[in-house]
Amino acid sequence: MIHYLQEPLLLENRGVTIRNRFMKSAMSEGMASRSNTPAEDLIRLYKRWSEGGAGLIVSGNVMVTRDALGEPGNVVLEDSGSMDAFRRWAKAGKKEGNEFWMQINHPGKQVVRGLVKEGQAPSAVPFPAGFQKFFAPSRALTKAGIEEIIYRFKRTAALAKEAGFTGVQIHAAHGYLISQFLSPRHNIREDEWGGSIENRSRFLKEIYRAVRAEVGEDYPIGVKINSADFMKDGFTEEESLYVIRTLEDLGVDLVEISGGTYEKAVMTGKQSEKSKREAYFLEYADTLKNQTSLPVAVTGGFRTKKGMIEAVRSGSADMIGLARPLAVDPDIPQKILREEMDDITIPSIKTGIPPVDKAGMMEVMWYSQQLHRMGRGKATKPCFSPKLSMLLALWKNGTGVFQKRRA
Template identity: 45%
Template sequence: MSQIADSIQIRNTIFKNRIIKGAMSEALANHEGQPNELHIGLYEAWAKGGLGCAITGNVMVNIAAKNEPGVVAIETERDLAKLQQWAAVGKRYGMVQLIQLSHPGRQCPKGLNKETVAPSAVPFSPMLATMFGTPRELTHDEILDIIQRFATAAAVCEKAGFEGVQLHGAHGYLISQFLSPLTNKRTDQWGGSIENRTRFLLEIYKSVRAATSENFIISVKLNSADFQRGGITEDDVITVFKTIDEAGIDIIEISGGTYEAPAMAGAKAESRKASTIAREAYFLEFAEKIRQHVSCKLMVTGGFRTVAGMNAALESGACDFIGIARPLAVETDLTNRLIAGNDVRYAVNQIKTGIPFVDKMAIMEIIWYAAQFKAIGQGKKPNPKLSPLIVFLNYAKGNIKAVVKGRVNSRKSA
């Protein structure tokens, strides 16, 4: 009968409670993907707020493959000193930190990078094709290079002092693209059967494990479903979960959706089953099902809003950790409040700009919160009433600047 305040041990690391901050894009790095004092200030605020564990936002394993401006990239030990300062923040307050390692594959805005790559050259839906170009299919050698990049980045993270990493295998990023038959049309060893489509994730896990110590925690974030017709089936999802569990993964975070079907942003209340609403969490029902097939620790993120709902999920055995993301963007001390018996203070509603094509995508569910993170990193208080339209216009302006700068740099290196 676990409760949110209970500690738990994985390998030699103690998690002081069961609350984990789910990954959210910080967008605080410079053009070169370097972490800075804003990251340290942001994570220190959460550490002071009592978090048992924080999973960082997307950290790219290749600076040439960024999913957005301002993302951190780890390719070498170039930024080891700053990463060590970041890791030290968690240790100072007893907060475990996992770096989320990612490659976006096809999910990169047009013009941000020199090119985009993916398992197969599958274009986006017409609605998103104006923002995301058709990727180039990866070669076998390029796939092997990306696998090694994950291992190299993980080794740097351990050297910096972080307790572990999370492999981003959800939300339509590259690992997820390999897993889904919608985006993986390959006929070689990396495509076709679910065993072949899982190979990329499995080889990344093996390489990361080989590059780090026995006590280094390796987690993975996986979709329960793509929520797209023709996407990965439930039977295939179960196979993926079982395969990575048998390989020795420590934690699986359960999520769902892609940029084209953004379930990770939260389903609209009217489209959710009454049982889901009553139990709060979006993916808890799937967690109960997958619990029968895996022995690793499970984390469910999305929808939790009350202490009673969180404790009920833990007590059921469906999950071992409660993932909370967006509420922490406006309540940095939320963990301490939850453990004291108080529920989430601010309701999380869909962020709307009033621009229809923008509001149909999940983009505002990322960048509005990133604006909050910048304020927190500067030592300011978050603003729950921040204008989504102003945030989007600033984001668009920043994207244009990043694209222009990228093209200028490309010409200089040509």
């Protein structure tokens, strides 16, 4: 049955073949240099992941403008100033013949206080009180501001292609700017960018069109999108299905399904309803696959070879997205493909301090520390104590660390 995961996937619109069904999903590394370019450790990390056997590797989110950093250590690609470092990053990440796509993102209003003065959003809808101490206040974008950001996505995609990335993934999930436009909770505009779902999805569609016009017809473009926001007045499953059908008509090559936002972090399984299956968004993916023939990657919660094979065999997913497991063991794809591994065991990241564990920040920091180890050429440390991890993060960054990391 392993052949279901070994089989290459053809992205028909572009004639590009991904050599197996494993996708390393985006994980924000926080490993850029001071000038927000790829540092040596980041390049080393992706060489390691390329050796791990996934057919498709997606980078952590790369910001399309320096004016809007989601967190410290973000990579930014906005001009041709540091192309040499980006070229070396692209080369390392596709070393073993896999695809290596850059995830391109704008955080919108999910920007940390202190890092930027003001966020930009479809509308000036404040976060709930509990989140306001973490995030900078935001203002509504003007129409010219919206056009400028569409241009930024297009420019970053063109530079990614020039650097040697074999595709790009537009980040439209997890409560960042595009996801804010999709959500009626965050987008209360009354012009052509707000209101109906046709209008709320215009920003994503225009970004796709602009990027496609720039990169040409033979270059893959993926989109990561929420199955739903799981919030009152948020982006719903029906709306998500509608948007993906539209993306298929536009010619998008692969959608990756996730869910949730910073306010409701279901993407890492923290606050999700218990799914009947091991991966969080498979039920939604089944519904989606009945309505589209667009290739679909599902990410979140996959932990057994059996569950992965079943997802591809049954047609629920074309690709299996893995994030946290590959921060602990970068070789999981090839171990499974060679039938040397059945189940992935990843540690439970709990400090025993309820507010810290509940916020979910500890988990992101712990995984991030594993990425840093790999970047320094060290082995990962799955037994690393979450309490020690917390102390290390506090020592390095102070208490602000709890405000600064997100999925």
